[in-house]
Amino acid sequence: MINLTILGCHSATPRANAFPTAQYLEINNKHFLIDCGEGTQRQMRKYKVGFSKINHIFISHLHGDHYYGLVGLLSTYGMLSREKEMHIYGPKGIQKATMQMLKISESHAKFNMVFHELTSKESELIYEDDKVTVTTIPLNHRVYTNGYLFKEKEKPRKLNMLNISGYPEIDKADYLNIKAGRDITLTSGEVVPNKSLTLDPPKPLSYAFCSDTSYKPDIVPIIKDVDLLYHESTFLADRQDLAKKTKHSTSIEAAKIAKDASAKELILGHFSGRYPDTTVFQKEAKTVFDNVSLAKPGAKFTLK
């Protein structure tokens, strides 16, 4: 299952009702924070994100609107007497700047901060546990930037109890073998194929976070068939010139990426403050790709 909560989704400077990028992702019962603009911890409180569940933070790039909330959040974790390790993934340099700011405030945390500094321009697997993998999506912005692809791992096949009950000879002791994908040979010599004893597991779900970036079609193979795609769309097509200059995308470009990757659903975000009504982004993207949603603070996206 995927549960994505948008904490902030506007570009550049915070405004009264515009919050810079931050997202809280629950995937296969793992909990991640993606980007951490100024004020993220306040948004986490507002939308009731459990602070203690998060053990991994992924920062796309070191522009303030994606990163300036990190030091305050880590400082708060210190005040909350956190003891668990916190893993922070982000561009090279993130450790030094963050630690200096914490040091000058004499924020003495009991917990260990483990920084994983990224430098590769190729997509790489940076996180793996029993349930989830996280892979970088190299993006093209004014500074070194990665998107992140979160994928559920293939789940084991489930026992088809109805079919199994048709073979009284098959015992509980066999279940482990069946779950592991093995066929069962009966005493008669008959081989019961695994497929008839098991059900297909739910298809693993995936979520791709792509911000900030200019239009970069070579990410399509990395995110191919993704279930949920967040792609920045700072501008509409009317400001293609500005998008190119600032290395951002338009809603049309985001929709093209979604279409070419055969994504199931596209979420647009990172809207420029010049567009007070964000529904125009959706309208424009829908001319290219049908299933488009808009990010807004507090919005939740659930896939089962």
Next chain:
Amino acid sequence: MINLTILGCHSATPRANAFPTAQYLEINNKHFLIDCGEGTQRQMRKYKVGFSKINHIFISHLHGDHYYGLVGLLSTYGMLSREKEMHIYGPKGIQKATMQMLKISESHAKFNMVFHELTSKESELIYEDDKVTVTTIPLNHRVYTNGYLFKEKEKPRKLNMLNISGYPEIDKADYLNIKAGRDITLTSGEVVPNKSLTLDPPKPLSYAFCSDTSYKPDIVPIIKDVDLLYHESTFLADRQDLAKKTKHSTSIEAAKIAKDASAKELILGHFSGRYPDTTVFQKEAKTVFDNVSLAKPGAKFTLK
């Protein structure tokens, strides 16, 4: 005239409706920002503070809840194409940490940031122009901390046009001498004393910002007769032990300072999250000092 806007006034960690310390002060037509916790720029937008009016920022100490919004604010000034110098006053170390964070984000500001790093444990005059002075108030906290005393300068005496019209001999050419405080000698030899030709100017107003600090009665002479005093009161008297341990004040202690300094009005703030209803601070302080207000985001205090 003094116009004080509270942007944030809660201690420690930001919460959905609790914002860390920041204040916007207009005094004698000069505009200052005092402290800059995370999210201050968003609060400035919310309460319609004119960003471009501010040329001087005073940071009391480098704990996150008073300082972690500075780098984002400076970065925003860069995006707003600011060109005027920005002066930043705060403890030694503020420049290096701030500039490193800006550098890593490749925030290229056109404007010059002039850092005035403070190290003295004695009260010192750190700012003076034609209208205002700013003096430090050395406080006692877990890290090096200063409060700030903002004072209007004595204004020139005003012409008493009614009395002047009684002396037809006195000409416009004399007005400059009269404003400068000089007596006028008539051709008859009669000396008209300056006092009868002028009106007293309005009394200069003053504002003292005292946060964070343990009870420190030796600040009383520095802020004697202050018109408006903001003093932190993180705890009530029931947690005197915690106040002492964390070097904060109780509302009773803040009220004692106000009383001993003969302040005209006391504003309490920096409330601990353990007290959901802040009116208890006012009630308790009133047992010692009568004119007590409570800080809250968006609250304005005006003195004329």
